[in-house]
Amino acid sequence: MxxxxxxxxxxxxxxxxxxxxxxxxxxxxxxxxxxxxxxxxxxxxxxxxxxxxxxxxxxxxxxxxxxxxxxxxxxVASGLADYRGTNGTYTLNKTYRPIYFNEFCESHEARKRYWARSFLGWFNLHKARPxxxxxxxxxxxxxxxxxxxxxxxxxxxxxxxxxxxxxxxxxGYLRSLVCLTCRNEYSRDAFQKQLSTLNPAWSAFLDEMLATGALDTENPDERRKRGLKTNPDGDVDIPNAPYTTFRYPACPVCLAKPPPRPDGSIPQIKVDRDGAWSPRSDGGILKPAVIMFGESxxxxxxxxxxxxxxxxxxxxxxxxxxxxxxxxxxxxxxxxxxxxxxxxxxxxxxxxxxxxxxxxxxxxxxxxxxxxxxxxxxxxxxxxxxxxxxxxxxx
CATH class of the missing domain: 3.40.50.1220 (TPP-binding domain)
Structure with missing residues (x-):
């Protein structure tokens, strides 16, 4: 079961x-x-x-x-958000709803939103220590x-x-990604660099946030004053942010040589001129190597x-x-x-x-x-x- x-x-x-x-x-x-x-x-x-x-x-x-x-x-003592603590996501943000596995798999727009928020949140998660x-x-x-x-x-x-x-x-774990088509894993650190290259405006925005210390405070009230909502799993929400402009790469293995599916068909992996995944594709989607809500x-x-x-x-x-x-x-x-x-x-x-x-x-x-x-x-x-x-x- x-x-x-x-x-x-x-x-x-x-x-x-x-x-x-x-x-x-x-x-x-x-x-x-x-x-x-x-x-x-x-x-x-x-x-x-x-x-x-x-x-x-x-x-x-x-x-x-x-x-x-x-x-x-x-x-929490490492500076990460929890769900139900005094300053937890469900406590402070009653409207918070995590992304579900089926949404991530089926919606290009949902993936853009997920990866944009993860891109902003990865710096703090990466620098946090036990x-x-x-x-x-x-x-x-x-x-x-x-x-x-x-x-x-x-x-x-x-x-x-x-x-x-x-x-x-x-x-699971956030340190790696897994391809939903070929199941190969990739480094999240390397992926962050690719996201930065594909999204120069977002990268500049992140640099500005880091320079002003917007991501440094662990005080939820201070973060709200700065227009930030931090959630578990390295998620940072910026109200009214243009998530639709965000781009993310395709699986490099599937792009080079897509593996046949069990029925013998070959996935079609398409990218734009910069290497970003295209909605004309039917495979090669990279996902965090975590068990998302709704996933087995x-x-x-x-x-x-x-x-x-x-x-x-x-x-x-x-x-x-x-x-x-x-x-x-x-x-x-x-x-x-x-x-x-x-x-x-x-x-x-x-x-x-x-x-x-x-x-x-x-x-x-x-x-x-x-x-x-x-x-x-x-x-x-x-x-x-x-x-x-x-x-x-x-x-």
Whole structure:
């Protein structure tokens, strides 16, 4: 059955903090450390006492690691927009609607609009770097607590920050493009240079924005004053901009030698005198290597994400409201297998009440944890405590 990436825009309820002591930063840190302790290598059996009474730990071998599921919230400290945070797109821009896969594939005008906005947004996305939360994930991997990371983000921060901790990019990545005809991938950096060459007026406009610092501020109020709306995935909206004038290149492989389709027909790739894709073409369209809304997640990606859940002993969600079903179903899968669920996310999470049913009154975080704090502030503190615990065990 195809697994689509579908947006969920309904309001989410306020979180119920679990345990109640996790309503402060220090309380959240303590609860999360308690949640992660069973994933430490050679954890003593006494750590499983309470869980065995509730039929959780008995389903997982001692020493299995935590799998992380991260969303846009973990990258906010890097200067990127999220969807539902205090300054998130759905919070500040009630009329925002992301482009859908079928629109991108079928409409030349939709592609011009998409690539124009992406052209303006790529500079900030490209210069952004992983933050303290991403680095903390890497350290937790080195300590043997975290085994894998499943991310909904397309910014490549996780694989860049911790290549030693395997990352499953559930929704793809913006660092590359993929041709819808031949399926070859291309560098987004090189593509940006082509866009600049094909669109000199837009390139001059971008240079002016950079020179005046219009793209430097991370304050949404300041950006609105300057006529900008920044959205996730490197999208910058300029109201009343002439998107219809924007041009984008065709796939170079298809242009040189288009591959035959399954029915034996040959795609016709046409370009203008500057090399821009022409609507007279019926192939050679380059698309960001992300899973767009309305697009199916590839079966291999779906299966490896499910495997990561099945091989873990618990799941910690960081910076995600689980608004997309593709992510929510993975946490549901873990819950159905009796795994403890932890959530570190500011604001509500889709269907979170189903993940925290049946907890004991004595839960201090080991069975489950739900806190609403900034990941870049909390995770480094957790690393320090886990390092201390590991050092004591090694004595």
């Amino acid at each position: 195809p697994l689509l990436r579908v947006p969920y825009t309904d309001p989410l309820p306020h979180p119920k903090i679990i345990p109640a002591t996790a309503n402060t930063a220090s309380g959240a840190i303590a609860a999360l450390v308690d949640f992660l302790i069973p994933s430490l290598p050679r954890t003593e059996s006494r750590h499983w006492g309470t869980l065995n009474q509730h039929g959780v730990a008995s389903k997982h071998r001692e020493g299995h690691k935590t799998v992380l599921l991260t969303g846009a919230g973990i990258s 933050n303290a939360a991403h680095r903390a994930v890497g350290r937790l991997g080195e300590l043997g607590v975290v085994g894998r990371c499943i991310t909904q983000n397309v910014d490549s921060f996780h694989p860049n920050a911790h290549p030693h901790v395997p990352t499953i990019e559930l929704h 997640i590839p079966s291999p990606t779906k299966l490896v994400a499910e495997q990561a859940i099945d091989e873990a002993n618990r799941v910690l969600v960081i910076g995600s409201s689980l608004a997309t079903y593709s992510a929510w179903r993975l946490v549901k899968r873990a819950k159905e297998r009796g795994m403890p669920i932890g959530i570190l996310n500011i604001g509500g999470v889709r269907g979170e009440e189903t993940f925290f049913a049946g907890l004991s009154d004595s839960n201090t975080g080991r069975e489950a944890v739900r806190c609403s704090e900034n990941a870049d502030k909390i995770l480094p503190q957790i690393v320090k405590i886990v390092e201390e615990i590991t050092a004591r065990k090694g004595r």
